[in-house]
Each structure stands twice: as C-alpha cells, then as structure tokens.
Amino acid sequence: MTQQASQQKKVVVVGAGWAGLGATYHLAKQGYDVTLLEAGSEPGGLVAGWRTTAGRAIEVGIHGFWYPYRNIFSLINELEIDPFTHWSCSCQYSPAGLEVESPVFQYLPRLPSPLGTFVYTRFHRLPLIDRLSALPLLYAVIDFDNSDEAWRRYDFITARELFKDFGVSARLYQESFEPMLLVGLFAPGEQCSAAATLGMLYFFILAHQPNFDVVWCRGTVGEKIFRPWVKRIQQAGGKLLTNKRVTDVIVDSEQRVTGVVCNQEVFAADAVIFAVGITGMKKIIASSANLQIREQFRNLTNLGAIDVLATRLWFDRKINIPHPSNACFGFDKTTGWTFFDLNALHDEYKNEPGTVVEVDFYHANQFLPLLTSCTWKYKCQNHNYVQG
C-alpha cells in the first residue's frame, strides 16, 4: 500500500507491551493513522516497571535478549540507544550446586551446528552417557521444520513423550530438558507441546552456535528502551493513549470492524490489532457481544495463563555470586526459577553497598497462597504475575 493510501486507514492497536508497541511503530512508519490504547497508566505491559517511593527500580523479571532476537537488536540500532550489557554466559544450579556452565558461544571457534553447543557446554555432574542419549533427538529437531504440517505432527504429543520416545535418559530429562522447559516455556514437560519444545530448542540452541548467547538490559526495559521508543513512535505520528481499557468492538452489517469501545468512548477503526495476553483477551471477549459470537474468539477462552512470581531482594551486605545470570532446578518438582545478580547487570546497582538479586519463579502456582503477607498483588495479562 502506498504511503498516501495507508494514511487513510485507521488502525487501533490494543495493549502497549512489546507486541503492541512493535505493531504501532511499524504501522506509524508506514503512514497509517494508528492509535495505541493501553489500559494501564504507562506503556510497557508486563515489563513496564516502576519505582518504589524510595526510588528503587522494580520490574517484572529481568529481561534477557538472546542472539536470535534480530528484530529487537535492529530496533535498538534504529533508536540509537545502548541499553544492553555485553554477551554473557548462563549457569544452572541444582540443590547439589553448580551443574552447567554455558560459555559465550560466539567467542569460541565455530563448529557445525549443533556440535558447538554439545562440545562447549560444561556439565559438572551429568555423566557423558546421559548426555549422549540426546543424540537420537537430533532426528526430530531436523525433521521439525517449523511448517504448519510439522507443528500438527508434533503437537499431538507432549514434550515428555517426545524425550521418552527418542530415548533421552531419565537423568538427562530431569537435569537438563525439564529445567529448560520450566524456565523457557514456563511449564513441565507433561504440559508442553512437543512442537513448541522443538521450536524452542531450535530457536535458542540448535540452529546456530551463538543462539544461546544473551545480553541483559542494564536497567529497567521501561526506562532504557520503551521511553525512547515511545518518543520515536510519537514522532512517526503514532498516538498512544493510556488509561483506555478496551471493552468491545463495533462491526457493520458486512461484519467489518468500524470502531473500538473503551467503556463510553468509541475510537473509529478500519482494523484492530489485539496485542494483549490471554487473560486480558478473555476479559475483552467476556464483555463483547460482537466477539463472543465469533468462534475463533470463543475458542481463545480455552487457553490459560501461567503463574509467575517475581521478587527483587536487597541484601544489606555483599553476597558472592559467581555468575550474573542463573537458572535453577530440582528444588521444587514443578517450578523452575532464575536468579540474577543485578549489581553486575544494572548500572544503578553497581555501587550499592549490598547485593541486589532478582529471583523469578515460573509455574509458581503453589507459591501464590503463601503471599498473604506480601505488600501488594498485581495480575497481568498472559502471566498471572505477583510481586512480593
């Protein structure tokens, strides 16, 4: 569509997280008349972040940006900002101690994929025989080409079944693959589709040697990335309106959308993009007679959210944390967690007298009833998120 033609089209984007900001930015650059409606008081969604009354920065989890996040890296270049740390290695702990150290793979001699991942990852306890039991799985990884057909083929079975069928040893599953699922797909293998699992393995680990390399935001994503991004969106002509909770859409007699409703207010639209999580989408469908009559929207209500618990801890003295970013397994059967040394990652905590640690628990349903003494509770869109 030409710039002139696109300017006549009004697009409303619902939800100002990564997805909604991304859609708005691209449409505004192409000349669409685009309005982004956000229910909250700030853009950013799950990762918006905020400051406590004492001025301490908080956000929902720390945010890693892996080597294959090309769109985000090119956005950073476009915005001419410098929000990230250097490439960092990742470690994994069990109750027995340090289990796995992944180096920065791109700094090591390139081997044919996925050999580099296997050769350079340092396992401290897992026997070689268990590691070798992953080899038959390569057939499935190669066979899974991300096509619709491949998704259908592998979506029939769970990740647990996939690993079992391909002969992955019980120990390798428990100490490597399941922990990865718990922090990568936020659920244990019995609840994950084999297709989603293969997609994740391919994307983060197997396609190219450096894919598991990661950088971290040197502060909150809200301040370091979203603030300059929103400015750029506005310069490109995009409108961002906060405190606008969408409750319905309006359609004409030909079933084309003509508007978006925020309680009593109506925004004219030729097209609508919903960039909200599942919990938010379910709420919109529940309040919208026009969406409820459409099967594809009704079917969405079968989807569920996953509970995540994010905590930020300030210690009054220094704790020696060997590596800044770490995942943990084996402490609780169905919950994976990560912890990060923010003194090493965030500029503003570099000179703190004590240690600042971010600890996030994924698939943390069973911890939530313990939160009665917490200061506040905040439910988000696709992850029910609670900060203590």
Ligand SMILES: Cc1cc2nc3c(=O)[nH]c(=O)nc-3n(C[C@H](O)[C@H](O)[C@H](O)COP(=O)(O)OP(=O)(O)OC[C@H]3O[C@@H](n4cnc5c(N)ncnc54)[C@H](O)[C@@H]3O)c2cc1C
């Ligand atoms: C603890 C934690 C750690 C994470 N760490 C990482 C990481 O290291 N790396 C990584 O890549 N990802 C990470 N993620 C995932 C990542 O944060 C999310 O995938 C991403 O932020 C989702 O963005 P989104 O735009 O899809 O949705 P959201 O951020 O949920 O945005 C949706 C927006 O829609 C708005 N909304 C909802 N309903 C309405 C309505 N009716 N009207 C108007 N607006 C509405 C909401 O207020 C919200 O602002 C992490 C997530 C968590 C919880």
